[in-house]
Amino acid sequence: MRHVFPPVIISGFAVGIFFRSFFELGWSFAMLILAVGIFLFLFSRLKPGDTQVFISIFILTFGLGVLRYEIKDTSAISAELKPKIGHEVLLKGFIAEEPDERENSTRLIFKSETGDKILLVTNRYPEFSYGDMAEVGGTLEEPDNFADFDYKAYLAKDDVFIEMVFPEIKKIGSGAGWKGKHVLLGLKNKYLENLSEVLPEPQASFIGGLTIGARKSMRAEILEQFRKVGVIHIVVLSGYNITIVAKAFAGVLGSFLPRVFAAGFGMLGIFLFAILAGASATVVRASIMASILYFAGLSGKVYQAKVALFAAGFLMLLYNPKILRFDLGFQLSFLASIGLLYFSPYFEKFVQWLPKKFNLREYGLATLSAQVAVLPVLLQNSDSLSLFSLPANLLILIFVPATMFFGFLSGVLAWIHLWVAYPFSWVTYFLSSYELWIASFFANLPFSSLNL
Secondary structure, eight states, X not given: OGGGHHHHHHHHHHHHHHHHHHSOOHHHHHHHHHHHHHXXXXXXXXXXXXXXXXXXXXXXXXXXXXXXXXXXXXXXXXXXXXXXXXXXXXXXXXXXXXXXXXXXXXXXXXXXXXXXXXXXXXXXXXXXXXXXXXXXXXXXXXXXXXXXXXXXXXXHTTTEEEEEESXXXXXXXXXXXXXXXXXXXXXXXXXXXXHHHHSOTTHHHHHHHHHHOOOTTSXXXXXXXXXXXXXXXXXXXXXXXXXXXXXXXXXXXXXXXXXXXXXXXXXXXXXXXXXXXXXXXXXXXXXHHHHXXXXXXXXXXXXXXXXXXXXXXHHHHHHXXXXXXXXXXXXXXHHHHHIIIIIHXXXXXXXXXXXXXXXXXXXXXXXXXXXXHHHHHHHHHHOEEESSHHXXXXXXXXXXXXXXXXHHHHHHHTTXXXXXXXXXXXXXHHHHXXXXXXXXXHXXXXXXXXEO
């Protein structure tokens, strides 16, 4: 029965975090639950019984989940800035995260000299980069919640509690922050510049999103088309994209290396991908999920992959419990992985009509399993259901590995010379144009999605 204890521990911890994210339970409640759990555990040792032990461990870890959330929730606005909410201020600090460029604005995470993280909503230009030191003047405000979205809690998961909308920003220096991150982001930005040199728009932005999750210059209508037909996952950083990278590394090197070395190079591919993509929290999360999926496919040991998935989820929640409710990327990645590992065996009979050629049956099974698993979260966040997700995914996914391969080569070889990259970029152009056309075609069909 020992193999049952890890799921009980992880589920109890996660359920505790989940309940605390909706209800203000408080420290005293957490300590009470912990005391009850300890008492029941000690009682179960006096009167042995598996059921009593499991219940006591679940209650104990439930209390630990509540307690971990309470500890995370102690982060707040500094005593120095708290009295200045609603007033004009002039602050010095630096840009602490990679800028989030939207269609009409840019969002910057500014870390002031007081240690506070402040969300700056500003114009697209002038542009700022990670590590830029700046002087910011404007009105400090606490974020407002939307009608159906707890925006304050969403920002608080990253310890952001205040914002400044269209402040005056004056760059006064550069080079602040972690030096290693400067190198990583420099590689990423140069790669994206190379793509823009050898590919036109929107193909360059699409390949940037497909290969390293960079969607900052993709037009809003294209992103909406991908959402509408249920293929947005291919242009966000997901375990699927990174698993393709791992398989490519392993496949190329496995042709002349022993299997164990090829597997090692597959994991190396995931690591290098994370570096190129900037090693942000999103990248790390997707890389962890990709490692689990790659391990599952490589070993064929589904049970071990399930254990690894929940262990990874537990560690990520231990680090930041607020991602369980307020990080959509974590929710979708985790649920999609659950779908692939748990639902696939039950859905195989529904895709028997698909041919095995070009891995169509494999893609169909993966799409169906993942879509069913993430459906509740997608409906909650988008209020629409794609009616053509399966055919759109099948027609696009069969070409995604080739598109990523040629697209990646186009961006990397442009470092040598543009003429070296052009032959690969031509292939990339035709493949990406086809995929963009498929998304547009299904998105523009009558009743392509059902609004709920």
